Amino acid sequence: MNRLDKKKLLSAGILGVLLVYAYIVRYVITLPGIIPDTFLRFSREMIHMGIAIVWLISIRRRVMQKSVRFYMLSVAFQLILWQYIRAAKYYFFYDTSICRYLWYAYYIPIILIPLYCFYIQEYIGKGDSYEKPKRMQLLYLPALFLIGLVFTNDVHRLVFGFPEGINDYNNYTYKICYFLVILWSISLGIYSLVMLLVKCRAPGNRWFQRTPLLVLGGALVVWLLYCLGILNMDFTTVSCFVIILLLESSIQSGLIRTNSKYGLLFGASTIEARITDEEFHPCYTSDTSEPVDESMMRLALSGSVNLENKRLRSAPISNGYVFWWDDVTDLNRYTKELEETGKELAHKNDLIKAELDLQEKSLRIAEKNRLYDRISREVNTQITEIEKLLCKESSSSDIRENLIKICIISAYIKRRSNLLLISEDTDDIPAKEMEFCMRESLDNLRLAGILCSLDSKCEGKVRTNCLVAVYDMVQQAFEQTLCGLNALFIKLRISGGNIFMRLQMDCSCEVCFPEKTEWAALGGRVTARKSDDILWVEFHLEKGEDRI
Numbered sequence: 001m002n003r004l005d006k007k008k009l010l011s012a013g014i015l016g017v018l019l020v021y022a023y024i025v026r027y028v029i030t031l032p033g034i035i036p037d038t039f040l041r042f043s044r045e046m047i048h049m050g051i052a053i054v055w056l057i058s059i060r061r062r063v064m065q066k067s068v069r070f071y072m073l074s075v076a077f078q079l080i081l082w083q084y085i086r087a088a089k090y091y092f093f094y095d096t097s098i099c100r101y102l103w104y105a106y107y108i109p110i111i112l113i114p115l116y117c118f119y120i121q122e123y124i125g126k127g128d129s130y131e132k133p134k135r136m137q138l139l140y141l142p143a144l145f146l147i148g149l150v151f152t153n154d155v156h157r158l159v160f161g162f163p164e165g166i167n168d169y170n171n172y173t174y175k176i177c178y179f180l181v182i183l184w185s186i187s188l189g190i191y192s193l194v195m196l197l198v199k200c201r202a203p204g205n206r207w208f209q210r211t212p213l214l215v216l217g218g219a220l221v222v223w224l225l226y227c228l229g230i231l232n233m234d235f236t237t238v239s240c241f242v243i244i245l246l247l248e249s250s251i252q253s254g255l256i257r258t259n260s261k262y263g264l265l266f267g268a269s270t271i272e273a274r275i276t277d278e279e280f281h282p283c284y285t286s287d288t289s290e291p292v293d294e295s296m297m298r299l300a301l302s303g304s305v306n307l308e309n310k311r312l313r314s315a316p317i318s319n320g321y322v323f324w325w326d327d328v329t330d331l332n333r334y335t336k337e338l339e340e341t342g343k344e345l346a347h348k349n350d351l352i353k354a355e356l357d358l359q360e361k362s363l364r365i366a367e368k369n370r371l372y373d374r375i376s377r378e379v380n381t382q383i384t385e386i387e388k389l390l391c392k393e394s395s396s397s398d399i400r401e402n403l404i405k406i407c408i409i410s411a412y413i414k415r416r417s418n419l420l421l422i423s424e425d426t427d428d429i430p431a432k433e434m435e436f437c438m439r440e441s442l443d444n445l446r447l448a449g450i451l452c453s454l455d456s457k458c459e460g461k462v463r464t465n466c467l468v469a470v471y472d473m474v475q476q477a478f479e480q481t482l483c484g485l486n487a488l489f490i491k492l493r494i495s496g497g498n499i500f501m502r503l504q505m506d507c508s509c510e511v512c513f514p515e516k517t518e519w520a521a522l523g524g525r526v527t528a529r530k531s532d533d534i535l536w537v538e539f540h541l542e543k544g545e546d547r548i
Contacts, residue, residue, distance in 0.1 A: 524541040
């Protein structure tokens with residue numbers, strides 16, 4: 001007999017002792033005094049509820065199918081509720097009305113438990129993803145109706161009659177609706193059990209699989225004798241244990257799938273493994289597993305234990321550990337080959353890395369020089385102009401004017417360089433960049449006391465060369481009108497590759513643009529007109545993306 005069988009036998013023995021104790025306390029032992037007698041009776045109730053709770057915990061651990069487990073746990077919960085209501089009726093309340101309604105509450109589990117059993121059989125033989133038809137939820141309606149009949153019995157007296165009056169509820173008779181409740185419970189119970197037998201596909205002794213049917217037959221006889229007044233018993237306790245016995249016999253006979261008989265499967269596996277308890281005593285051992293010292297198992301808990309071409313590994317499980325051997329013969333051979341290959345590749349990699357670092361450094365320097373040269377070429381005119389302004393000898397008022405002009409040109413150089421750097425990664429840049437360029441130029445124009453305003457709406461992206469070309473033209477307009485410029489208003493619109501900009505200047509100067517410019521080559525046009533001291537300059541580029 002293995003360790004697991006011994007534990008089952010011990011559990012069965014403890015259960016038997018507790019049930020015998022509960023029987024003796026009810027029918028044999030009575031102690032003088034209210035407190036000792038109440039303690040004995042209450043301990044009996046705790047044993048009954050404790051057994052139901054332990055069974056509930058075992059269901060949660062054993063039953064695999066999610067939906068079946070849910071409804072079996074619901075049954076166990078109803079059994080515990082039934083026991084609790086019974087204990088409350090006898091030990092906590094003495095008012096006649098409260099006790100009567102607690103008695104009526106017995107019929108909540110009596111009505112719902114058969115319904116849950118009906119749902120259990122519906123999921124037998126189905127996959128975990130199966131969902132019962134929505135119409136089956138309608139069965140809750142007659143169940144609730146029957147519960148309502150019981151709880152409203154004081155009004156209609158169709159479930160129980162009280163010949164001696166309602167306050168003497170212990171003296172009662174059965175009425176027509178009581179038999180409806182019993183018919184509901186028995187018919188659903190029998191149907192559920194028969195369908196379990198019909199749907200069973202588990203191999204084994206077919207007579208043993210009919211054990212739940214024998215249990216149900218015996219239970220029906222006992223319940224009939226009780227209803228006829230022939231047999232005196234604790235109806236609630238006996239009914240709870242009969243239901244537990246019915247469902248447990250269905251589990252043990254294979255009608256309901258559980259985590260069972262895995263010991264045989266584990267022993268027949270080709271994996272060298274063993275499962276132990278927390279004290280490292282073996283519970284399951286595969287036939288191919290070799291004995292393992294406890295000290296080695298303890299070492300394996302903190303990391304793998306290597307032994308020539310085998311490796312002992314472990315993992316914690318509920319109430320114990322699992323240990324297994326990995327064959328690492330091929331792994332060791334491959335590891336040795338990889339180590340030798342790795343040494344050769346490491347030397348080659350060092351040489352390749354040094355060569356790549358040198359090439360990368362050279363390319364980085366060349367790229368920087370190329371960018372610097374391009375920026376220098378593009379803004380060479382402006383840089384030369386700044387140098388002239390810095391070297392020019394001027395009066396204090398001219399120096400201020402020169403510094404303002406230097407600031408405006410410097411802002412242009414900065415933004416122009418930024419556009420060039422952005423264009424290195426993409427041909428299209430956000431149109432918002434043009435607004436940033438204008439705002440920075442206007443900030444510097446304000447240093448000269450020029451009143452500036454910008455109305456801008458830039459959306460989407462635009463070709464970089466179009467943006468640079470119009471920016472160059474605008475900068476030329478700023479530089480040509482700076483000496484006589486008093487106020488400046490800019491209206492900027494960029495959308496879908498189209499560019500429109502209008503400069504409205506209050507100045508006494510004229511502007512003159514070269515005929516051959518990058519702006520003209522891109523299909524852009526510029527118009528300038530003057531009225532009194534107001535100069536309008538407009539830049540247009542329609543469907544810039546299509547033209548490029």
